[in-house]
Amino acid sequence: MQVTPLNTYAxxxxxxxAMHPVHSTIDAEGRAHWLLSERPPSAGNAPKSDGHEPYDALVVTVGDGAPRETHLSAVAHPRGLLEALPDGGFVVAGARTRRTAPPGGQVQVFDALGRASWTFDVGDAVEHLLVDAGGDLWVGHFDENPEGIRRWNAWGELLWESGDTLPGAGWIMDCYALNVGRDAVWACPYTEFPVLEIREGAPVRVRSNDVSGAKALAVAGQRIVFFGGYGGDADRLVVCATTGSGVEPVRTTRAVRPDGGRLGRRHVVSRDERVYVLEEPYSEWYVLDAGATFPAAL
Structure with missing residues (x-):
């Protein structure tokens, strides 16, 4: 199989x-953010009966000039998911509500000075958490919570939800891939792996899809590139052309590191035409730009 090298991004x-990465993300403007702590995430601080004591953390932002530091106070989640808000603040969320301390504090909102401001819940079993350009939170759940895909504002108000089924999409049991772009949100959920196109004020568009198990997707014009799959397909890239009702594979290749090596354990973020890949030890982001890598004429 042919290979496609990723490019170094941030x-x-x-x-x-020397600090320990808790989580990292790429925001809607393409900036990279790392949530760092003095202790390993598995250790947290001194444990107590219902979780971990809050700890102070550092967010380092790369991508718009010199690196920027934001010190966060009283972070509740030792393995929290980080997202950046457009006003300079951040959210840190626990994936599991049963591990949240205190109750009701699953999503912590921090202002631009790093001060913990308020908390709210978005539901158990969070697989994906991405903030859009307007500051709303898109949440996709894994299979222990059949809530589908939901959109919340930063004050904890539920704005939209897919439900556990959609006409033409079947049962939305597990949000495998979620792409939060500038004008649309795209998702590929288990069990049938349809491609969902979600736009403000419009019905969800559903396209059939035979590419199973992808963990990320990039959308560039009439092309969709799926990244990942089951077992030996973890590094697979499937380039597809969109039709009115489905997507058709036209090329399959395999993603590799910029130096040509195999990818290790990784975290992925999908935004518009890009898939960002953060490989262990989680200090360097790579990128696949679907529009630049796979031109329209294949």
Whole structure:
């Protein structure tokens, strides 16, 4: 199988690499953010009966000039999911509500000065959490919570939900892939792996899809590129052309590191035409730009 090298995108500056990465993300403007702590995420701080004591953390932002630091106070989640808000603040969320301390504090909102401001819940079993350009939170759940895909504002108000079924899409049991773009949100859920196109004020458009198990997807014009799959297909890239009712595979290749090596354990973020890949030890982001890598004429 042919291979497609990813490109280096953003690196955590070396002075911060002595700290422990809790989570990292790419925001709607393409900036990289790392949530760092002095202790390993598995340790947290001194444990108590219902979770972990809050701890102070550092967010390092790379991508718009010199690296920027934001010190967060009283972070509740030792393995929290980080997302950036457009006003300079951040959210840190626990994936599981049963591990949240205190109750009702699954999503913590921090202002631009790093102060914990308020909390709310978005439901158990969070697989994906991405903030859009307007500051709303898109949440996709895994199979222990049949809530489908939901959109919340930063104050904890539920704005939209797919439900556990959609006409033409079947049962939305597990949100395998979620792409939060500038003008649309795309998703590929288990069990039938349809491609969902979600736009403000319009019915969800459903396209049939035979590519199973992808963990990320990039959308560039009439092309969709799926990244990942089951077992030996973890590094698979499937380039598809969209039709009125479905997507048709036209090329399959395999993603590799910029130096040509196999990818290790990774975290992925999908936004518009790009899939961002953060490989362990989680200090360097790679990128696949579907529009640039796979031109319209294949």
């Amino acid at each position: 690196r955590l500056p070396r002075p911060y690499r």
